[in-house]
Amino acid sequence: MTQNTFRTAAGTAVTAVTAAGMREVDRVAVEEVGVQLLQMMENAGRALARHVRDASEGGRVVVVAGDGGNGGGGLACARHLANREVPVRVVLDRPPGELSGAAALQYRILEAMDVGVATGAEAVARFDEPTVAVDALIGYGVSGEVRPPAADCVRELNGRSDPVVSLDVPSGMDATTGDTHGVRVNPDRTVTLALPKTGVDAVDGALYLADIGIPATVYERLDIDYDPPFGDGDWVELVG
Ligand SMILES: NC(=O)C1=CN([C@@H]2O[C@H](COP(=O)(O)OP(=O)(O)OC[C@H]3O[C@@H](n4cnc5c(N)ncnc54)[C@H](O)[C@@H]3O)[C@@H](O)[C@H]2O)[C@H](O)CC1
Numbered sequence: 001m002t003q004n005t006f007r008t009a010a011g012t013a014v015t016a017v018t019a020a021g022m023r024e025v026d027r028v029a030v031e032e033v034g035v036q037l038l039q040m041m042e043n044a045g046r047a048l049a050r051h052v053r054d055a056s057e058g059g060r061v062v063v064v065a066g067d068g069g070n071g072g073g074g075l076a077c078a079r080h081l082a083n084r085e086v087p088v089r090v091v092l093d094r095p096p097g098e099l100s101g102a103a104a105l106q107y108r109i110l111e112a113m114d115v116g117v118a119t120g121a122e123a124v125a126r127f128d129e130p131t132v133a134v135d136a137l138i139g140y141g142v143s144g145e146v147r148p149p150a151a152d153c154v155r156e157l158n159g160r161s162d163p164v165v166s167l168d169v170p171s172g173m174d175a176t177t178g179d180t181h182g183v184r185v186n187p188d189r190t191v192t193l194a195l196p197k198t199g200v201d202a203v204d205g206a207l208y209l210a211d212i213g214i215p216a217t218v219y220e221r222l223d224i225d226y227d228p229p230f231g232d233g234d235w236v237e238l239v240g
């Protein structure tokens with residue numbers, strides 16, 4: 001099942017887009033309007049960190065991150081948490097040397113900050129104390145059945161009894177259709193970015209939409225109906 005329009009609690013209609021539609025929004029934002037990927041990622045990481053602080057009530061946090069744009073947002077979130085002295089650890093699904101692009105840039109900052117970073121699903125399992133886990137493994141870029149090592153990290157996340165917060169879409173969920181690519185995270189809340197994706201009506205738990213700073217002209221250029229949904233805040237809850 002897919003949904004083409006969501007609503008905020010205040011009743012504002014929010015258009016949903018497919019993964020391809022969101023990629024096109026990103027492209028127009030970057031290439032035509034000049035918003036940089038790292039600016040959007042910074043907003044994503046900051047908003048996600050705020051949600052995690054709500055969910056963790058000051059307790060420990062583990063951020064489980066992949067190597068793409070989703071992982072990069074998770075690593076930015078880890079930085080914002082550490083900046084607020086929230087005890088945070090990072091688990092990458094692969095060795096840091098395999099990161100590239102924005103995720104590598106985010107990782108380099110964490111390295112300079114001395115935030116603890118471990119690798120692989122066993123490292124997720126080692127976090128056996130109460131903690132909130134952030135799922136930033138894969139976003140709308142999932143392709144094919146989820147493979148190890150990401151698949152093992154997904155299973156470890158689902159085995160935890162503590163809250164899990166997913167960035168953009170639960171890892172392993174198809175952003176367009178809501179279908180599961182073999183295995184997927186079952187989060188307590190999802191913080192999706194800019195616009196809801198058509199598949200996210202399939203998410204478990206609460207669904208929030210975070211503002212990552214994309215101006216209305218981007219949506220106008222793509223003929224996407226857009227009534228700014230955020231009011232005075234940096235995110236809104238979507239109620240279906
Ligand atoms: N405007 C926005 O919404 C913005 C979103 N951002 C975030 O970026 C991701 C999309 O980034 P992208 O790099 O295109 O893809 P992902 O991070 O989702 O995934 C790529 C990464 O995932 C791994 N992977 C893919 N499929 C599989 C699989 N079947 N098994 C295992 N691993 C898989 C692979 O390693 C790829 O490299 C979006 O969701 C947002 O979170 C931007 O930060 C800002 C703008």
Ligand SMILES: [K+]
Pocket residue numbers: 070135136137138139166167168169170171
């Ligand atoms: K995710």
